Amino acid sequence: MELIEHLSLGFQVAFTAQNLLYAFLGCLLGTLIGVLPGLGPVATIAMLLPTTYALPPTAALIMLAGIYYGAQYGGSTTAILVNLPGESSSVVTVIDGYQMARKGRAGPALASAALGSFFAGCVGTLVIAAFAPPLTEVAFKFGPAEYFSLMVLGLIGAVVMASGSLLKAITMILVGLAFGLVGTDVNSGVARYSFDIPELTDGISFVAIAMGIFGYGEIIANLSVPTHQREVFTDKVTGLMPTKEDFKRMFPAVLRGTAIGSALGILPGGGALLSAFAAYTIEKKSRLKPGEIPFGQGNIRGVAGPESANNAGSQTSFIPLLTLGIPPNAVMALMVGAMTIHNIQPGPQVMTSNPELFWGLIASMWIGNLMLVVLNLPMIGLWIKLLSIPYKWLFPAIVLFCAIGVYSENNNTFEIWMVAIFGVLGYVFHKLACEPAPLLLGLILGPMMEENLRRALLLSRGEWSVLVTRPLSASLLAVAAVLVIIVMLPAVSKKREEAFVED
Amino acid sequence: MKINSQRDFTAGLLFSAFGVAFAWGATTYNVGSGARMGPGYFPLIVGILIAVMGVLITARSFITHSEDGDPIGAIAWRPLGFIIGANLVFGVLLGGLPGIGLPPMGLVVAIYALTLIASLAGDQFQLKGVLVLATVLSVGSYLAFVVALNLQFPVWPTFITG
Numbered sequence: 001m002e003l004i005e006h007l008s009l010g011f012q013v014a015f016t017a018q019n020l021l022y023a024f025l026g027c028l029l030g031t032l033i034g035v036l037p038g039l040g041p042v043a044t045i046a047m048l049l050p051t052t053y054a055l056p057p058t059a060a061l062i063m064l065a066g067i068y069y070g071a072q073y074g075g076s077t078t079a080i081l082v083n084l085p086g087e088s089s090s091v092v093t094v095i096d097g098y099q100m101a102r103k104g105r106a107g108p109a110l111a112s113a114a115l116g117s118f119f120a121g122c123v124g125t126l127v128i129a130a131f132a133p134p135l136t137e138v139a140f141k142f143g144p145a146e147y148f149s150l151m152v153l154g155l156i157g158a159v160v161m162a163s164g165s166l167l168k169a170i171t172m173i174l175v176g177l178a179f180g181l182v183g184t185d186v187n188s189g190v191a192r193y194s195f196d197i198p199e200l201t202d203g204i205s206f207v208a209i210a211m212g213i214f215g216y217g218e219i220i221a222n223l224s225v226p227t228h229q230r231e232v233f234t235d236k237v238t239g240l241m242p243t244k245e246d247f248k249r250m251f252p253a254v255l256r257g258t259a260i261g262s263a264l265g266i267l268p269g270g271g272a273l274l275s276a277f278a279a280y281t282i283e284k285k286s287r288l289k290p291g292e293i294p295f296g297q298g299n300i301r302g303v304a305g306p307e308s309a310n311n312a313g314s315q316t317s318f319i320p321l322l323t324l325g326i327p328p329n330a331v332m333a334l335m336v337g338a339m340t341i342h343n344i345q346p347g348p349q350v351m352t353s354n355p356e357l358f359w360g361l362i363a364s365m366w367i368g369n370l371m372l373v374v375l376n377l378p379m380i381g382l383w384i385k386l387l388s389i390p391y392k393w394l395f396p397a398i399v400l401f402c403a404i405g406v407y408s409e410n411n412n413t414f415e416i417w418m419v420a421i422f423g424v425l426g427y428v429f430h431k432l433a434c435e436p437a438p439l440l441l442g443l444i445l446g447p448m449m450e451e452n453l454r455r456a457l458l459l460s461r462g463e464w465s466v467l468v469t470r471p472l473s474a475s476l477l478a479v480a481a482v483l484v485i486i487v488m489l490p491a492v493s494k495k496r497e498e499a500f501v502e503d
Numbered sequence: 504m505k506i507n508s509q510r511d512f513t514a515g516l517l518f519s520a521f522g523v524a525f526a527w528g529a530t531t532y533n534v535g536s537g538a539r540m541g542p543g544y545f546p547l548i549v550g551i552l553i554a555v556m557g558v559l560i561t562a563r564s565f566i567t568h569s570e571d572g573d574p575i576g577a578i579a580w581r582p583l584g585f586i587i588g589a590n591l592v593f594g595v596l597l598g599g600l601p602g603i604g605l606p607p608m609g610l611v612v613a614i615y616a617l618t619l620i621a622s623l624a625g626d627q628f629q630l631k632g633v634l635v636l637a638t639v640l641s642v643g644s645y646l647a648f649v650v651a652l653n654l655q656f657p658v659w660p661t662f663i664t665g
Contacts, residue, residue, distance in 0.1 A: 054652055167563065168511075171518050171556040177549050178525050185542040190532055192542055193525075220586050223624050224579030393636055396621040399586055400614060400640055403593045408654045416594030420587045427583055431575050432514040450545040462538030 006359050007129055013360030014367055019062050022055065023364050026063035027371045030070020035078055035383045036394055041071040042437070043218060045334050046210035047398070049341075050405040057342040058357045062364040064338055068331060069121075069368045072314055073376060076113045076307055077383050081106060090310070092280040096295060096302030108242040109303050110380060112250050114373050116308035120258040121369030124315025127262045128322070128362055132351065135323040139348035142324075144455035145466050149476035151449050154326050156480040157267060159438050160487050169438045172429075176442025179204055181450065199414040206337040206443055207409050208418040211402040213436045216419065217426020219395050242300065249292065250304035253283055257305040261312025266319050267328070275313030276306040315365060322358065323348055326445070330437040333444040341409075508564040508573035515561030519554050526550025585624035593617040597657065609659045610649070614641045 013019065029051065033044045048067050052060040072090075079090040080097035093113065100109040142150065159169035182193045183203030194200035242250065260282065261275035283305040284295045293299045320328045325347030327333040339346050344354065351358045376383070406415040429436050460466035468474045506512045526547050535541030567573075596616055599607035618637035622628055648654045 050648075050654070051652060054654075165511075165560075167556060167560050168514060171553060171560065174549055174553045174556060175518070175521065178521075178546070178553065181546050181549065185532075187540075188533070188542045190542040192532060192546065193528055216586055216590070220579060220582045220624075223582035223586070392622065392625045392627055393632075395586075395625065396589075396618045396633075396636060397640055399589055399621045400593075400617055400644070403590050403617065404644060404648060407594070407597065408648065408656075411655050413594040413598035416590060416597075420590045420594075423587050423590065424583070427579075428517075431578070432510045432517070433573075434514055446549075453545065454540045457537045457540060460538075462536055464537065 002133070003129055006133075007363060009355060010359030010361075010363030013058065013356050014062065014363040019059055019360070019364065020367065022059045022063040023066045023367050024371055024375075026066020027070040027368055027375055030067035031074040031372070031376065031383065032070070032386070034071030034074025035386050036074075039218070039398070040075065040214070041068060042210060042330050042334060042440070043214040044071040045331060046207060046214060047401050047405055049207060049334070049338055050408045052338065053341070053408065057344055058360050060342055061339065061357065061361050064335060065361060065365055066368045066371070068314065069372055072311065073114070073117060073372050074383070077110060077376070077380075078387065080109050080113065080303070081384065081387055090276070092276050092306045093303055095280070096297075096299050099296065099298035100300065100303065103298050105298065108246055108300060111242055111377060112246065112300055112304045113307040114376050116250065116254040116257065116304040117311035118369050118373045119254050120261055120308035120312035121315055122366060123258050124262055124265070124312045125362060125366040125369070127316050128319055128365070131266070131319055132323050132362070135319065136348040136351050139324050142472070143470070144452040144459065145470050145473040146476065148449060148452040148456055149467055149473040149480075150324065151326060151445050151452070153476045153480040154320070154328060155438070155441060155445065156483055158329060158441055160483045165433070166487055168434050172434055172436065172438040173442035176439035177446040177449065179209065179439070180443045180446025186451070187454065199412065205406070205409060205415055205418060206334070206440070208406050208415050209422050209443060210334060210440060211406055212419040212422025213426035213429065213439070215398060215402040216423030217430055217436070219398060220423065220427045221430045222391070223395065246300050249289070250300050253301040253305035254308045256282060257308030258312045261309035262316050265313035265316030275309040279305040279309030311369070318365070321346055322350065322361075327441060330440040333440045336444050506564055506572065507567050509575050510573050511560050511564035511567065513575060515557045515559070515564060517557070518560060519557030522550050522552070522554030522557055524550075526554060582624040585620055589617045589620035589624075592620055599661070606661045607657045609657045609661070610644065611641050611658060612660060614644060
């Protein structure tokens with residue numbers, strides 16, 4: 001049993017006192033920041049990235065994975081208690097979760113989210129461990145043309161399944177690609193778009209872009225709407241445990257959510273968001289048992305299903321990253337950036353050249369999920385206290401952490417000027433309703449796409465047709481084209497708009 | 504011709520302008536040919552694609568349906584100015600600005616300045632509370648980043664520490 005062998009290697013790595021501590025710290029910090037309203041996982045990870053600079057690579061990645069899960073879970077807590085989704089993937093949790101909280105059942109809602117997520121996390125970890133090695137085999141058969149086409153498919157997939165305007169999303173990817181090209185060209189040594197600024201010859205720091213656009217941009221947007229009183233259910237959380245009846249209802253929902261999430265998470269762009277939406281839609285379509293509360297009024301299945309799905313999805317979205325080195329969503333794009341900072345080039349070679357890191361990371365995903373249950377249920381009181389901190393105390397602190405974080409990347413104030421520029425740009429994107437997540441994907445993939453295209457065209461002596469004459473590459477591009485066509489069909493595009501406006 | 508989405512109209516124009524500028528920039532490098540791609544080849548393609556997409560988005564802004572013209576709305580100058588300003592002042596104070604002879608003032612001074620300026624972005628400002636917050640953040644950042652994580656910061660002004 002290779003699977004067991006691999007996993008036991010992973011657990012040996014993850015079960016050292018040091019790595020357990022970092023997993024714990026990551027979950028704690030992630031939840032701490034993620035629970036704050038208006039901060040999604042991307043901003044949270046970008047903010048906390050500097051805390052991992054000093055660690056050895058394995059510990060750093062384990063801690064980052066912990067931060068990611070923590071941020072996800074913190075977002076659900078905020079969704080249930082404040083009716084404010086901290087991130088897009090908990091948008092559907094709000095619907096029934098908040099209604100449960102209003103009826104004094106915040107405890108069971110939070111517990112079902114935690115337990116469902118834990119179960120989904122366990123399954124997701126197994127799925128990764130089972131699917132990663134065969135996919136890595138496939139990845140080694142890929143030539144540059146296939147890689148280029150795969151990235152095109154990944155990017156198209158990411159925008160097709162995201163919400164909002166398709167045209168604008170594709171353009172945002174291209175703008176991200178453009179930003180990614182700034183800096184020294186590896187082949188010719190020419191410094192591109194550096195305007196004779198020495199710092200720019202190393203390229204634009206993705207931390208500065210992520211913090212500026214996702215951190216500052218969001219703060220400015222939040223502050224531009226007048227403060228309104230939020231209803232926070234701080235004192236009504238009593239009786240955490242769901243009743244026996246609750247368990248009976250949520251269990252099948254958790255199973256369905258996990259299955260949907262695990263499957264959709266692997267798809268490019270799928271990840272947490274789409275999984276949660278799909279799971280909620282399916283729960284809503286299924287028939288209500290006699291005596292069950294209707295959906296939208298506090299049905300526990302409406303919390304358990306999407307929460308399991310979003311956790312399974314965020315788990316399995318590691319698969320394309322770890323096996324192919326291609327980030328399927330903005331959070332994974334940040335993980336690529338984090339890996340590069342620690343001198344790890346994500347891709348199929350990680351598993352063979354660095355098995356401790358690879359399997360250690362996978363094992364610590366499971367540990368991270370366990371810690372979330374251990375951490376969140378007893379500490380729920382603390383998170384609720386955090387929720388009642390007024391925004392006027394929070395946002396200066398967030399601005400500060402972004403500034404410190406970006407400075408500490410290179411100990412250079414230049415990065416602080418960059419984050420200011422991207423903060424303004426983030427606000428412009430917000431005003432023009434341009435979703436910024438695709439930009440981050442393009443930014444990370446830009447240099448990789450250029451390099452693979454260069455190699456592919458070099459081998460084919462400049463024939464672009466190589467992209468369609470190699471069967472594997474052609475089929476990847478065909479899938480991408482089909483996706484675009486399907487989404488542009490009037491009937492589908494109408495449905496797509498409806499699917500993302502669910503209330 | 505009526506613009507049905509002000510946001511799309513503006514976004515498209517901005518994208519087109521950026522794309523053209525980026526593509527023009529690419530031509531200042533050696534473009535080369537497909538078999539021997541120069542440093543300008545890929546950026547040129549990206550720039551042209553962005554420009555084309557921008558035109559499409561602008562064109563679409565005339566045909567989409569919207570009730571209210573999808574306006575951009577007022578620009579929140581106050582938060583925009585104070586948040587970005589706080590960030591810039593933080594950088595200037597932390598690292599100093601040799602151009603005007605300002606020495607690095609260090610982390611603590613920079614945190615007080617950032618907190619004070621950033622707080623002005625909100626609509627409720629109380630000096631006392633902000634000072635308490637700045638003190639908490641200074642102590643917390645010193646302990647977390649300098650003591651615990653051992654990151655390198657100038658903590659105090661250089662004319663004190665020498």
